[in-house]
Amino acid sequence: MGNSVKIRRFRRCPRISHLFLVKGIINHPMKALSIQNLKKTYNNGFQALKGVDLEVDSGDFFALLGPNGAGKSTIIGIISSLVTKSSGSVTVFGHDLDKASGQAKCCIGLVPQEVNFNQFETVKNVVLIQAGYYGIPRKQAMAQAEHCLKQMDLWDKRDTVSRRLSGGMKRRLMIARAMVHQPRLLILDEPTAGVDIEIRRSMWQMMQEVNQQGTTIILTTHYLEEAESLCRNIAIINDGQIIEKSAMNSLLNRIHIDHFVLDIAQPLAVAPVIEGFGIELVDSHWLHVAVPKSQGLNRLFEELSRLGISVMSLKNKSNRLEQLFIDLVQ
Amino acid sequence: MNNSVAFRTILYKEIRRFTRIWPQTLLPPAITTALYFLIFGKLIGERIGAVHGVSYMDYIVPGVILMSVISHSYSNVVSSFYSTKFQHHIEELLVSPVPNWVILSGYVCGGIARGVMVGAVVAAISMLFTQVTVLNWPITLTVLILTSTLFALAGFINAVFADSFDDISIIPNFVLTPLSYLGGVFYSLAMLPPIWQIIAQGNPILYMINAFRFGLIGVTDVDIALAFQMTAGFILFLSGLSLFLLHKGIGIKN
Numbered sequence: 314m315g316n317s318v319k320i321r322r323f324r325r326c327p328r329i330s331h332l333f334l335v336k337g338i339i340n341h342p343m344k345a346l347s348i349q350n351l352k353k354t355y356n357n358g359f360q361a362l363k364g365v366d367l368e369v370d371s372g373d374f375f376a377l378l379g380p381n382g383a384g385k386s387t388i389i390g391i392i393s394s395l396v397t398k399s400s401g402s403v404t405v406f407g408h409d410l411d412k413a414s415g416q417a418k419c420c421i422g423l424v425p426q427e428v429n430f431n432q433f434e435t436v437k438n439v440v441l442i443q444a445g446y447y448g449i450p451r452k453q454a455m456a457q458a459e460h461c462l463k464q465m466d467l468w469d470k471r472d473t474v475s476r477r478l479s480g481g482m483k484r485r486l487m488i489a490r491a492m493v494h495q496p497r498l499l500i501l502d503e504p505t506a507g508v509d510i511e512i513r514r515s516m517w518q519m520m521q522e523v524n525q526q527g528t529t530i531i532l533t534t535h536y537l538e539e540a541e542s543l544c545r546n547i548a549i550i551n552d553g554q555i556i557e558k559s560a561m562n563s564l565l566n567r568i569h570i571d572h573f574v575l576d577i578a579q580p581l582a583v584a585p586v587i588e589g590f591g592i593e594l595v596d597s598h599w600l601h602v603a604v605p606k607s608q609g610l611n612r613l614f615e616e617l618s619r620l621g622i623s624v625m626s627l628k629n630k631s632n633r634l635e636q637l638f639i640d641l642v643q
Numbered sequence: 644m645n646n647s648v649a650f651r652t653i654l655y656k657e658i659r660r661f662t663r664i665w666p667q668t669l670l671p672p673a674i675t676t677a678l679y680f681l682i683f684g685k686l687i688g689e690r691i692g693a694v695h696g697v698s699y700m701d702y703i704v705p706g707v708i709l710m711s712v713i714s715h716s717y718s719n720v721v722s723s724f725y726s727t728k729f730q731h732h733i734e735e736l737l738v739s740p741v742p743n744w745v746i747l748s749g750y751v752c753g754g755i756a757r758g759v760m761v762g763a764v765v766a767a768i769s770m771l772f773t774q775v776t777v778l779n780w781p782i783t784l785t786v787l788i789l790t791s792t793l794f795a796l797a798g799f800i801n802a803v804f805a806d807s808f809d810d811i812s813i814i815p816n817f818v819l820t821p822l823s824y825l826g827g828v829f830y831s832l833a834m835l836p837p838i839w840q841i842i843a844q845g846n847p848i849l850y851m852i853n854a855f856r857f858g859l860i861g862v863t864d865v866d867i868a869l870a871f872q873m874t875a876g877f878i879l880f881l882s883g884l885s886l887f888l889l890h891k892g893i894g895i896k897n
């Protein structure tokens with residue numbers, strides 16, 4: 314997608330001295346984002362963040378999850394200078410947001426939760442104007458805009474007034490806009506909300522590509538399978554506090570019981586009893602089975618065939634992360 | 644960070660905005676001016692006779708031009724910056740590393756551009772009715788630029804505080820228009836009763852209109868130096884205030 318466009322790597326953030334970089338890698342890898350004791354009380358007195366600590370490694374693909382109103386967009390707003398913090402500190406690639414806001418801002422690309430471009434501008438102008446705000450000269454901005462719009466599959470729409478785009482296209486336009494200055498940290502606040510499945514897949518692929526090219530990504534989403542398949546590290550926030558921080562793998566390993574629903578060939582009147590598994594009859598053709606990791610599925614099927622029950626198909630009762638999430642948040 | 648690119652981006656965006664909607668921005672002042680000259684100049688003016696040795700029609704030209712400059716430089720910034728806030732695309736500016744003074748200069752220069760362009764349109768219409776020529780270009784242009792700068796800044800501050808579309812029309816309707824009309828566009832101070840002459844001198848717009856009139860036709864009721872000092876003082880004060888508001892994020896950040 315749009316790879317044919319040759320563009321110069323464009324960096325306005327001053328390069329960190331080589332020595333420091335080498336030393337940094339050995340001692341403590343450069344953090345893309347470091348947040349300490351971040352608090353936010355809105356003007357109406359509501360405390361949305363109650364002391365958040367968060368670190369994201371350079372190059373990470375990071376999920377920030379939490380229920381509605383947990384404070385995800387508030388954190389993102391503070392990182393991207395849209396919301397003023399009440400206290401605490403935020404550092405982006407070593408640049409403190411209070412002391413070196415210009416350099417910090419150069420490193421960040423933001424895809425906000427709500428549409429916030431000028432609806433009366435054309436698609437291309439939305440991206441070009443943003444490039445201008447980052448100080449990218451016109452000619453270079455044109456090349457960058459073309460690259461980003463092609464990557465987002467919007468090049469054909471470049472002269473359309475942005476108000477006339479569909480919801481999914483508007484979201485992709487915001488991604489193109491966020492990438493026009495080639496940020497080192499891309500923050501996406503629910504980028505796939507309301508996007509059809511095909512586009513969502515291509516967005517996943519795009520995000521993975523961008524991440525593989527070295528851009529750190531922070532993603533919020535309510536589609537947990539999305540976070541599960543894309544992200545390496547995860548934080549869960551609830552009620553303005555981080556309640557869980559870990560690698561996705563180790564989090565998923567904590568799930569000891571998988572839940573499956575089996576579609577069975579012959580109707581049953583009562584649920585079969587098999588030692589080690591919790592089996593319930595949902596209705597005459599459906600069984601709900603709780604499978605502990607220690608048992609595995611093989612023995613379940615052996616026992617079921619011994620009882621003369623043939624299984625037509627099976628599916629996960631719910632997404633694994635979803636279950637954990639619900640346990641944690643409640 | 645290349646500030647000049649960012650500045651030009653804002654300025655061009657502003658100019659494109661008001662030229663794109665020219666039937667709302669450039670056409671109305673042309674029509675209003677034509678009406679002023681028909682009614683005040685032709686029908687009423689002929690009964691008034693000369694003021695300070697110039698015909699009444701010529702006398703009102705500078706004020707009519709500057710009145711449009713004032714209202715348009717103000718309204719350009721107030722409506723553009725307010726809708727930037729209202730539609731949330733101010734966030735595009737806030738996330739990017741554009742310094743506040745560049746944001747302010749971009750919007751203010753957009754307001755100046757609109758003020759000057761409308762001033763030119765109104766001046767062109769005036770030429771159809773009168774034979775006014777510019778007596779002193781440096782003074783005329785300086786007053787034009789300073790006045791539009793001042794009111795562009797004022798419009799900016801109005802937009803920062805505005806919370807609804809009502810808020811952006813209160814000042815123009817209830818402050819600017821009355822002060823402009825009472826600022827000696829259509830009369831000389833000498834035509835007022837003595838007590839009103841004193842009250843009228845508390846109106847800053849009176850000074851700008853007279854300075855502009857001095858530049859164009861060499862007639863003034865006030866001290867020109869005082870007019871310049873006053874305008875410059877207001878500009879400094881309002882710039883400082885605007886930068887302070889931007890720095891604090893008042894009205895634009897949560």
Ligand SMILES: Nc1ncnc2c1ncn2[C@@H]1O[C@H](COP(=O)(O)OP(=O)(O)OP(=O)(O)O)[C@@H](O)[C@H]1O
Binds near residue numbers: 384897
């Ligand atoms: N401008 C504001 N003034 C007052 N309270 C606010 C404001 N913005 C957000 N809040 C409150 O702060 C809390 C956190 O909001 P936030 O938008 O950060 O949640 P979120 O995690 O992004 O939720 P969602 O998943 O629904 O997007 C909510 O209770 C919200 O009502």
Ligand SMILES: [Mg+2]
Binds near residue numbers: 426502
């Ligand atoms: Mg949110």
